[in-house]
Amino acid sequence: MNMNAxxxxxGFNHAEFSARTVKAQSAMAASGLAGMxxxxxxxxxxxxxxxxxxxxxxxxxxFVFVPADGKPVAVIxxxxxxxxxRSWIEDIRTWSAPAPQDDGISLLTDxxxxxxxxxxxxxxxxGHETKLQMPLGDWERLMAGLxxxxxxxxxxxxxxxxxxxxxxxxxxxxxxCAIGSxxxxxxxxxxxxxMPLEEVFRQFRLTAIENGADDVPYLVGAADQxxxxxxxxxxxxxxxxxGDVLMLDTGCTWDGYFCDFDRNWAIGHASxxxxxxxxxxWRATQAGIEAAKPGNTCRDLFxxxxxxxxxxxxxxxxxxxxxxxxxxxLTEQPSHAAFDHTELKExxxxxxxxxxSYGNGLMMVHEENIVVSQGDAKLLSTRAxxxxxxxx
Numbered sequence: 001m002n003m004n005a006x007x008x009x010x011g012f013n014h015a016e017f018s019a020r021t022v023k024a025q026s027a028m029a030a031s032g033l034a035g036m037x038x039x040x041x042x043x044x045x046x047x048x049x050x051x052x053x054x055x056x057x058x059x060x061x062x063f064v065f066v067p068a069d070g071k072p073v074a075v076i077x078x079x080x081x082x083x084x085x086r087s088w089i090e091d092i093r094t095w096s097a098p099a100p101q102d103d104g105i106s107l108l109t110d111x112x113x114x115x116x117x118x119x120x121x122x123x124x125x126x127g128h129e130t131k132l133q134m135p136l137g138d139w140e141r142l143m144a145g146l147x148x149x150x151x152x153x154x155x156x157x158x159x160x161x162x163x164x165x166x167x168x169x170x171x172x173x174x175x176x177c178a179i180g181s182x183x184x185x186x187x188x189x190x191x192x193x194x195m196p197l198e199e200v201f202r203q204f205r206l207t208a209i210e211n212g213a214d215d216v217p218y219l220v221g222a223a224d225q226x227x228x229x230x231x232x233x234x235x236x237x238x239x240x241x242x243g244d245v246l247m248l249d250t251g252c253t254w255d256g257y258f259c260d261f262d263r264n265w266a267i268g269h270a271s272x273x274x275x276x277x278x279x280x281x282w283r284a285t286q287a288g289i290e291a292a293k294p295g296n297t298c299r300d301l302f303x304x305x306x307x308x309x310x311x312x313x314x315x316x317x318x319x320x321x322x323x324x325x326x327x328x329x330l331t332e333q334p335s336h337a338a339f340d341h342t343e344l345k346e347x348x349x350x351x352x353x354x355x356x357s358y359g360n361g362l363m364m365v366h367e368e369n370i371v372v373s374q375g376d377a378k379l380l381s382t383r384a385x386x387x388x389x390x391x392x
Contacts, residue, residue, distance in 0.1 A: 007175055007212065007254075008168070008171045008172055008175055008255070010255045011049060011051070011255070012049060012168055014088040016166060016168055017047060017048065017049060017087075017088050018088070019166070020046060020047060020161065021047060021066060021071065021072060023161055024036070024047070024066055024157070024158075024161060025066070025067075025068055025069065027157050027160075027161070028066075028068055028123070028154075028157070029068065031121075031123075031152070031154075031157070032121055033068065033121055033122060033123050033152060033154070034067070034068050034115050034118075034120035034121060034122055035065055035066055035067045035068055035115065035120075035122045035123070036065070036066045036122060036123040036124070036154050036157075036158075037063060037064075037065050037108075037112075037122060037123070037124050038063070038064045038065075038066065038125070038158075039061065039062065039063055039064075039125075039132070039133040039134060040125065040130065040131070040133050041055040041062075042162075042328040042329055043064070043125065043158060044062055044063075044064045045256065045328065046158075046161075046162060046328070047064055047066055047072050048064055048072060048074065048084065048087045048088070048089050049087045049088070050062075050064075050074070050076075050080070050083060050084055050087055050089075051255075051256050052080065052083060054079070054080065059097070059098050060077045060079070060097045060098055060103070061077075061097075061103055061104055061133060061134040061135075061138070062074075062075075062076050062077070062080065062133075063075040063076065063104060063108060063134075064089075065111060065112070071088065071089060071090060071091065072089055072091075073089070073091040073092075073093065073111060074089050074091070074092045074093065075093045075094075075104055075107050075108055075111060076092065076093075076094055076104075077094060077095065077096075077097035077098075077104075078094040078095060078096050078097065079097070080094075081094045093107050093111070094107075095107060103134075103135075103138060105138055105141055105142050105145075108142055109142065109145045109146060112142075112146050112149065113146065115146075115148075115149060116146035116147065116148035116149045117148055118148070119148045119149075119150070120148075120149065120150070121149075121150040121151075121152050122149060122150070122151065122152070123151075123152045123153065123154030123157065124151055124152070124153070124154065125153070125154060125155050125158060126153040126154075126155055127153055127155030127156070127159075128155065128333075129155075129159075129331075129332075129333060130155055159332070159333045162325075162327060162328075162332065162333075163325055163332070163333060163334065163342075163345070163348055164345050164346075164347050164348055165327060165347050165348070165349050165371070166347070167347075169257065169327065169349075170347060170349065170371055172254060172255050172256075172257040173257050173258075173259070173326065173327065173349050173369070173371070173380055174371075174380050175212075175254055176213065176252055176253060176254035176255075176257055176258065176259045177259040177261070177369050177380035177381045178380075178382075179208060179211045179212045179213050179252055179254060179259070180208065180213070180250055180252045180259040180261060180381065181381050181382035182211045183204060183207045183208040183211050183213070183250070183252070184248070184250075184263045184382075185382070186207045186211075187204065187207075187248070187263065187265065187391070188265065188389065188391045190203045190204075190207060191203065191240070191246070191265075191391055192240075192391065193239075193240055193241065193242055193267050193268055193391075194239045194240065194241075195239065195240055196235075196236070196237045196238060196239050196240075197221070197222075197223050197235040197236055197237070197238055197240065197246075198235040198236065198237050200221075200223070200235065200240070200246070200248070201219055201221065201235045201248075204216070204219060204248055204250065205219060208250065208252045212254065213252040213253065213254060214252075214253050214254050214255065215252070215253045216250060216251075216252050216253075217251060217253060217330075218249075218250060218251030218252075218258075218260070218330050219248065219249070219250045219251070220232050220233070220248075220249050221235065221246070221247045221248040221249055221262075222246075222247055223238070223240050223244045223245065223246040223247070223267070224244055224245065225241065225243050225244055225245075226243060226244075226245060226271045226273060226274055226359060226362060227245045227271075227273070227274055227277070227358065227359060227362030227363065227364060228245060228247060228362065228363065228364075229361050229362055229363060231247065231249065231363070231365060240267050241267065242267055242268035242269065243266075243267065243268060243269060243270075243271065244266070244267040244268075245264060245265070245266055245267075245270065245274050245364070245388075246264065246265045246266075246267060246391070247262055247263070247264045247265075247364070247365065248262060248263060249261070249262035249365070249367065250262070251330040256328055257327060257328060258326060258327070258328070258329065258330045259326075259369055259380070259381065260326050260330050260331070260351050260367065260369060261351065261367040261368055261369050261381045262365055262366065262367045263384055263389075264278060264364060264366065264384075264388060264389075265388070265389045265390065265391045266388050266389070266390050266391070267390075267391050268390070268391070268392065269390065270388050270390065273358055273359050273362075274364070274388060275387070275388050276312060276358075277312060277356060277358050277362075277364040278364065278366070278387070278388040279386075279387070279388075280308060280309060280311050280312045280313075280356060281309075281354050281355070281356060281364055281365070281366035282366060282384065282386050283308050284305040284306075284308035284309050284354035284356075284366070285305070285352050285354055285366050285367075285368055285384075287304040287305055287307065287308050288301050288304055288305045288322065288323065288336070288352040288354065289352055289368065289370055289376075289377050289379070290304070290376070290377075291304035291305075292344060292350060292352070292370055292372050292377040293344065293372070293375075293376075293377070294343075294344055294345055294346050294372060294374065295343065295344065296343075296344050297340070297341050297342060297343055297344065298334045298335060298336045298337065298340040298341070298342045298344070299336075299337070299338055299339075299340055299341055301322070301323065301336045301344075301350075301352070302321070302322050302336045302337050302338055302340075303338070305322045305336070305352070305354040306322070308354070309354055309355075309356045312356055312358055313356035313357050313358060315357060320335075320337060321335040321336050321337040321340075321353075322336045322337070322352070322353055322354050322355070323335075323336040323350060323351040323352045323353040323354075323367070324336065324350070324351055324353070325348065325349065325350055325351075326349045326350060326351050326369060327349060331351075336350075336352070336353070344372050345372065346372055346373060346374055347371060347372065347373075348371070348372040349369065349370070349371050349372075349380070350369070350370055350371075350372065351367055351368070351369055351370075352367065352368050352369075352370060353365060353366070353367040354366055366384065368381050368383060368384070369381040
């Protein structure tokens with residue numbers, strides 16, 4: 001993407017949320033569901049557009065009920081009423097929160113009471129990558145007051161909807177990936193031998209924000225001789241040295257959507273092992289990109305990448321997966337793993353993220369962001385150079 005181009009419009013029009021809701025209601029009808037109770041930030045935002053950093057506080061719960069027909073209903077603390085009224089939602093029920101003795105439970109009981117009397121089935125997210133975003137005690141009290149309800153798991157339903165992005169979502173994802181790519185391109189200009197890794201992280205965050213990112217909530221990386229052994233630790237004050245391999249992996253955001261990809265550089269010079277590891281991973285990434293076609297599965301991507309990785313690392317490592325979905329969260333379903341037979345569909349946005357082990361306990365990772373399309377997948381991130389780049 002041309003970084004001089006006009007950014008996409010923030011938010012979505014009401015037709016976007018209406019279309020999402022209609023798709024959900026069609027799937028609910030097929031499962032005999034009278035509604036779904038949603039509580040997580042991303043699921044609430046997906047159906048309403050309610051976007052706020054206030055979710056960082058654990059004090060208040062937030063609820064949205066998606067009925068079998070009609071618009072969703074918001075049951076939220078009064079402090080969020082004004083923002084929610086700017087959305088397409090009309091039925092907004094509020095309470096003064098926090099109220100530990102009744103944090104929205106009475107309002108939920110009133111809303112769901114008719115469904116309980118009718119012995120209806122409603123959905124809640126129960127599965128992998130979900131959590132109950134209300135106190136367990138409150139959930140137990142709610143269920144005790146609604147004895148007729150049947151609670152079904154709608155994890156696959158919701159995650160299945162969110163896996164396939166709309167054109168407007170892809171536009172936002174392309175924009176933040178372009179910003180991330182521009183920030184990575186600046187790294188050789190702002191880092192140097194002797195710079196503490198902590199300062200490298202700080203400079204990258206500043207560069208990303210200067211290039212238009214709203215925030216850089218995720219930045220991990222490492223720098224050490226010939227490679228690195230850990231990719232999730234906070235940065236240290238250790239100065240970078242000649243012969244280090246530097247890796248930065250970022251999740252920048254724009255309008256609530258993430259990029260998620262990394263880059264590797266060698267400081268001064270690169271060892272033969274590091275060069276070879278990079279070459280294998282670059283080609284493994286290419287194999288994953290080429291396998292990302294509608295009708296293939298996540299397992300197919302995993303196997304395509306693993307076949308190339310085996311040239312240098314036959315163990316397969318224990319990372320668990322070689323990429324995942326991407327969107328309103330840094331990592332979303334599905335997973336590129338041997339166990340995941342999710343069929344790829346057009347407009348899924350994915351990370352392609354092979355990794356391997358080499359040398360004496362070293363590792364390397366490589367990552368790009370793509371959108372599945374008819375024919376060849378389209379890169380959202382700017383493809384990394386085919387050879388390990390040097391920072392002089």
